[in-house]
Amino acid sequence: MRIAPTFHVAYRALRRNKMRSVLTALGIIIGVGAVIAMVGIGNGAKAQVEAQIASLGQNVILIFSGSTTSSGIRTGWGGAGTLKIEDAEAIRREVPSVIGVSEEVVSTTQAAAGNQNWFTRIFGESADYFDIRQWPLSDGAPFTPQDVRSANKVCVIGRTTATQIYGNENPIGQILRIKNVPFTITGVLTPKGLSPQGVDQDDIVVMPYTSAMKRVIGGTTLRNINVQIDDPAQIAPAQQQIISLLRQRHNIRPGRDDDFTVRTQQEIAEAATATSRVMTVLLGAIAGVSLVVGGIGIMNIMLVSVTERTREIGVRMAVGARGTDILTQFLIEAVTLSSVGGLIGIICGIGASSVLSIYAHWPTLISIGSIAIAFLFSAAVGVFFGFYPARKAAALDPIEALRYE
């Protein structure tokens, strides 16, 4: 029953000290704005990672040579050359749900055409690669299974490689010299942009893995095998089948670690988003600190205000205000400061993150949930930091308060 006039009193008190109220709210505005923008950046990065994991292809299983935990030491994926071409063939032959397999070897080297030079990444793949990665060509045609079988000197290049070497010329049909071996370009891949790690995915030359192993990279082992499964429900069984098939082929006795690593797309996605989730939490926490600083600002101003208005509190008590009335009045003041600051902060945060995404091309994502949480949190900051000063005011002795100079 006394709440409405108490609101009015609190509102008037804030209006009376406009500049001070604005500055105090500014602490919260900056805090909430920072939280919204930072979490927006973190979530945007996460969403981008997820989108790119999805662009790995559909229902994909990756097999890397080397174990992540061989004798307790991480050798890293592709660390030891244990995957053979025959392993890939066995998978193609013996795992029924497999619809595509691409043997992969990777290297970085110089590519040249005419007087143009470009240092780029060489991927040796099978003809299934473009289907597995769901990476169509924008121009020309991919190499064929026949090219793979015959280790033909053909390749497909990414958009970046194309522009770096050929500028505006059409690269299709041109000769690209890699380690002095002339390759004929049959197609150009559609651009994919940056990977989550910041690698330009379009800076690439894709050629038959046979050609790569024979003419460019050398060696007899694969870095990894990309496998595509026909049905998401078959991914887990297929993963198990591949593991037991490879263990058998590699003569690994029961109880010994695998000398290869099988990862589903799901697992890779989880690992990648875990990183960006950590980043989101970290950014949010740093921004949260500024929100807490804003809260301390509110507490400080409320304490000053209680001291300044000691006489007023005394008068109010003399005319019948209870401790709880005084407490509510100051709490409402604090919460009004913090939640109005929160609202403005949310608007500023949204503004800041859209500026970042427009001008710095950072992906940002602001959800309704994070807005609601930011608002509730700012109100809670008001309650938390306003409570002590408010209680101090409510506990004043009316006689002493009236006599306060």
Added chain:
Amino acid sequence: MKNGALVRLVDVHKTYRTGEMEVPAVCGVSLEIKRGEFVALMGASGSGKSTLMNILGCLDRPTTGSYFLDAADVSGLNRDQLADVRNRKIGFVFQNFNLLPRTSARENAELPLIYGAHGLSHSQLCEKADRVLSSVGLAGREDHHSSQLSGGQQQRVAIARALINDPEMLLADEPTGNLDSRTSVEIMAIFQQLNERGITIVMVTHEQDIAAYAQRNVIMRDGVILDDHLVTQRFEAAAQIQQNGRARPEPARRGEGAPDTHVTM
């Protein structure tokens, strides 16, 4: 009890404790004030007048002894209950007015209504405040802030604030202490007028001339009541103002002879 004692103090003691020291401020006061009385409380500085007023006003509780207000024992009430009693039954007027700064006269006068259960709408509140303000002669000043009002006008706002909840008792601790003599008479005129309408008034004053507007004078010394007598020659503030329209005119007397200005303390 309607016509009995409004206030009954029974052997009231108040001892302040400051660290190790105990300061006895009121030492065994028994006092009855009837409904409709106008009492002036006098005494030297430090004799315990304000302390006694705080107890009367339910701002403070006696250390020992009982206080019956309107026949109810209020000496054992807690903080919130005392706040409610203050809100419903008591109006305060202070020496330094104690108006809220940068707040209009109307809003100052409304203040006690915020904390009471009355169920009035906002416009009814304003209307009531304006009525009380005009009854103390402040019609047309409702929107002025305290910094735009003279001392006498500020004290009138304070009186309006004290009256707005129709209290049983008006307590005024040196209400004319910060005012010149002419304004003091004006305030006394308001007090006498209110008293005639039935409000009980207890007022602390140092000035004999002011005490002479009351019906009864209670003199304190060292925390006890030294003397308690009715005023034989009472001043009539309204008549004085009418007679001269100037500061402190020739006192108009209700009785005969000089006012009782030679109370020994």
